[in-house]
Structure formats: structure tokens, C-alpha cells
Amino acid sequence: MSMQTFTTAATVEEAVxxxxxxxxxxxxxxxxxxxxxxxxxxxPGSVVAIHRVAELRGVEPLADGGLRLGSLxxxxxxxxxxxxxxxxxxxxxxxxxxxxxxxxxxxxVGGNLMNASPAMETGGPLVCLGATVTLRxxxxxxxxxxxDLWTGPGKTxxxxxxxxxxxxxxxxxAGTGSAYVRLEYRRQMEIAVVxxxxxxxxxxxxxxxxxxxxxxxxATIRRVPDAEAALxxxxxxxxxxxxxxxxxxxxxxxxxxxxxxxxxxxxxxxVIARRAIKTALSRARGExx
Amino acid sequence: MKVAATxxxxxxxxxxxxxxxxxxxxxxxxxxxxTGSKEGCDDSECGACMMLLDGxxxxxxxxxxxxxxxxxxxxxxxxxxxxxxxxxxxxxxELGGVQxxxxxxxxxxxxxxxxxDNPSPTEDDVRIGLSGNLCxxxxxxxxVKAVLSVAGSS
Numbered sequence: 001m002s003m004q005t006f007t008t009a010a011t012v013e014e015a016v017x018x019x020x021x022x023x024x025x026x027x028x029x030x031x032x033x034x035x036x037x038x039x040x041x042x043x044p045g046s047v048v049a050i051h052r053v054a055e056l057r058g059v060e061p062l063a064d065g066g067l068r069l070g071s072l073x074x075x076x077x078x079x080x081x082x083x084x085x086x087x088x089x090x091x092x093x094x095x096x097x098x099x100x101x102x103x104x105x106x107x108x109v110g111g112n113l114m115n116a117s118p119a120m121e122t123g124g125p126l127v128c129l130g131a132t133v134t135l136r137x138x139x140x141x142x143x144x145x146x147x148d149l150w151t152g153p154g155k156t157x158x159x160x161x162x163x164x165x166x167x168x169x170x171x172x173x174a175g176t177g178s179a180y181v182r183l184e185y186r187r188q189m190e191i192a193v194v195x196x197x198x199x200x201x202x203x204x205x206x207x208x209x210x211x212x213x214x215x216x217x218x219a220t221i222r223r224v225p226d227a228e229a230a231l232x233x234x235x236x237x238x239x240x241x242x243x244x245x246x247x248x249x250x251x252x253x254x255x256x257x258x259x260x261x262x263x264x265x266x267x268x269x270x271v272i273a274r275r276a277i278k279t280a281l282s283r284a285r286g287e288x289x
Numbered sequence: 290m291k292v293a294a295t296x297x298x299x300x301x302x303x304x305x306x307x308x309x310x311x312x313x314x315x316x317x318x319x320x321x322x323x324t325g326s327k328e329g330c331d332d333s334e335c336g337a338c339m340m341l342l343d344g345x346x347x348x349x350x351x352x353x354x355x356x357x358x359x360x361x362x363x364x365x366x367x368x369x370x371x372x373x374x375x376x377x378x379x380x381x382x383e384l385g386g387v388q389x390x391x392x393x394x395x396x397x398x399x400x401x402x403x404x405x406d407n408p409s410p411t412e413d414d415v416r417i418g419l420s421g422n423l424c425x426x427x428x429x430x431x432x433v434k435a436v437l438s439v440a441g442s443s
Binding site for chain 2: 005029043076099101103187189
């Protein structure tokens with residue numbers, strides 16, 4: 001089916017009304033247009049462009065130390081934010097390597113999350129940083145934890161009439177460091193072959209909190225509780241990192257595709273998870289990694 | 290059903306009528322007739338279709354043309370001043386940045402965006418900044434030298 005109707009929303013209300021009426025929202029177009037052409041998905045019959053809605057923009061530090069991202073926040077804006085780089089570093093790592101400079105200039109965090117690819121870059125960091133999204137429909141708004149947003153590749157728990165309007169990330173506890181690492185074959189226009197995120201809090205040399213998530217290793221990006229348990233209470237030394245990495249590999253249920261076999265992905269899962277955890281620990285200790 | 294719109298390309302307003310699903314590259318090449326931008330992969334991988342949207346790079350093959358209404362679009366045709374090539378274009382010619390020429394329009398547009406964002410890039414900055422643009426001929430060296438030669442000079 002080819003696209004029959006195209007409208008441009010000027011306000012959030014217009015955008016939400018159009019989505020509720022069945023239109024597919026488009027912002028940067030970096031997934032929608034390519035997906036439709038390659039047959040991965042069909043071009044929706046009705047599209048509402050939301051890229052001119054000023055209220056959906058912005059990368060704003062909050063007074064309580066948290067962060068608010070409008071759904072239209074581009075990867076370039078996120079990657080260039082000093083606040084994100086300093087305190088939400090895993091997200092900065094991720095946004096800085098999405099696609100190419102053109103993808104980062106046009107592609108948005110809202111689109112990245114709602115396309116629900118298990119290989120998306122920003123998902124793991126937002127899960128590990130405890131982020132929530134705000135979904136808006138004509139009947140109101142609700143918050144959903146990012147880790148509860150996906151049900152499978154391309155599938156979310158958002159209702160058909162809901163539009164993602166923003167992302168909130170709580171202030172990290174003192175002594176927290178985070179990192180996102182992916183296995184890649186080229187510098188740009190790459191998608192994670194395998195990815196891992198870690199967010200750890202270190203107090204007086206002891207890991208007091210840890211979140212570890214795997215990317216492109218299961219049907220959705222998800223946390224690995226066994227890896228987190230291996231780190232919490234430890235000194236964050238090599239034995240703890242080793243067992244956390246092994247836990248990620250054990251939890252992985254990867255697919256085989258053109259970018260890597262399931263066996264290769266499983267073997268690399270431990271390696272990439274260890275790198276993410278090591279980097280997060282260094283950052284938590286203020287080692288400036 | 291076609292939709293009437295006005296696209297502003299290189300400072301000129303072009304009235305167009307487009308199917309809503311038309312991408313920006315097809316609109317600029319096939320409807321407006323500016324064929325400098327190329328279609329390489331048609332999949333956002335190669336960068337041959339690179340244009341600027343309000344100064345920001347975009348893979349035009351993967352952007353809906355109707356979304357560009359209200360923005361200023363820049364293509365390779367907009368880089369020169371009449372018959373006078375931009376310093377970047379001269380440098381590409383003089384330093385071996387052009388061989389078959391197919392990637393050149395996208396390379397020039399990406400390099401223009403890079404230099405606008407970072408007027409004094411290092412060689413690493415240039416290589417990373419252009420890594421969304423593929424070239425099968427030059428081995429990139431002439432292109433990188435050309436960009437570095439004009440860096441900081443404008």
C-alpha cells in the first residue's frame with residue numbers, strides 16, 4: 001500500500017489526535033522510510049509528521065539532577081549535551097554511535113525507542129539508567145518504565161492511540177558510572193552485532209547497585225539479573241566482572257543473521273559485557289574512562 | 290493523490306506536486322530536476338544522496354520530501370557561487386578527491402556540514418565525519434587531504 005495521506009502536526013494535541021485516528025508518526029524518517037522501501041515493513045497509509053512540534057524537543061537537565069528528553073531529541077543533541085556526557089554517560093556513548101552524522105542529526109530518541117529494535121543503541125542505557133517514557137493519548141498520559149516498553153522486535157506495550165512524548169531519566173546516585181559498548185564492524189552506519197550496558201554505583205570500594213542489560217542478544221533489550229547479582233556486594237574486581245560477563249552469555253538467546261551467527265554472538269556477549277562493566281566501574285570510581 | 294508543496298532548494302522556491310510517500314532525493318532529482326545528488330544504495334548506507342536540511346546533514350533517500358517543506362534544503366548545486374566553485378570543491382579537484390565522481394556530491398555536502406560544525410578538524414575528525422559516505426575509487430586519502438586543506442581557511 002502506498003501512503004495516501006500526509007499531515008504535519010503543529011502541536012502535541014494535533015499529533016496525538018492524528019495518531020489516535022490511525023496515522024503513523026514520523027519524525028526523522030530514518031527507520032520508517034528505509035523499512036518501507038526494503039519491504040521490512042509497509043509504508044503506512046496515513047502518516048503524521050511530528051518533527052515541527054516544538055514542545056516535543058529538548059534535552060533538559062532537571063532541578064533534582066534528573067534529565068528530560070523530548071521525544072524529538074536527536075541523537076546529535078543528546079550526544080553533544082554536557083549533562084548527558086557527565087552523568088548519563090552510557091546514553092551519551094549510545095547516541096554518539098547511532099548510524100551516521102546524518103542519522104544522528106535527524107533520528108530521534110522517541111523513534112529509536114518506539115521502533116523497538118532489539119539492536120537499538122539507546123535502549124540499553126535508558127533501561128540501566130532507570131528511565132521512564134511518557135505516553136500520551138486523547139484520554140490522558142501515563143508513564144511506562146523503558147524496561148517494560150517492549151514485547152518483541154518492533155512491538156511495544158503502547159496502545160495504538162498513544163504517542164511517546166518524552167523520556168525522563170532519574171538522577172543517578174552518587175558514585176554511579178555507566179557505559180554502553182557494542183561490537184561493530186564499521187564506524188558508522190552500523191547496528192550493534194552485540195551490545196551491553198552497565199550502570200554501577202560504587203561506595204567505599206564496594207558495588208552497592210548494578211544494572212546490566214544486553215542488546216541484540218534476545219528478542220528485546222533486557223536486564224540480566226544474574227549479572228547484576230554477581231556485581232552487587234563485590235569489589236568490582238576481575239572475578240566479579242568475569243562472572244557477570246558469563247551470566248550475560250548464559251542469558252543470551254541470540255539469532256543468527258547476516259551480521260553474526262548465534263554462536264558468535266553468544267561468545268562475544270561475555271566479552272562486550274565485561275568491557276561495558278569495566279568502563280562503568282572506572283567511571284564510577286572517577287577514573288575518567 | 291498528489292499533494293502540492295513548495296520546497297526551498299539552494300535558495301530557490303520550487304512549487305511541486307508529490308505523492309506523499311516520495312522521498313526527498315526523488316523529489317529533488319526527478320521532480321525539480323537537480324541531479325547533482327546521487328542515488329547509490331537507496332538505503333542510507335552510502336551517503337551519495339547527502340543534502341543539508343537547515344544546515345544539518347540528511348540522507349535524502351530516507352527522508353519524506355513533504356517533511357522538508359519549511360526547511361532550507363542545500364544540495365551540491367548550492368555550494369558554488371555561480372560559476373565560482375567553493376574552496377572545498379577546488380580542493381577536491383586539486384588534491385585528488387575526485388575519481389569517478391559518483392560519491393563526490395555527497396562527500397562535498399558532508400564535508401560542508403563537518404566544517405560548519407567544526408572549522409578546524411583533525412584528520413581523525415575528518416575521517417569520522419565522512420565515514421557515512423562511501424567512496425570506491427579514491428581510497429579516501431585525497432578527500433581527507435582536500436577537506437583538511439580548507440579547514441580553518443574560511
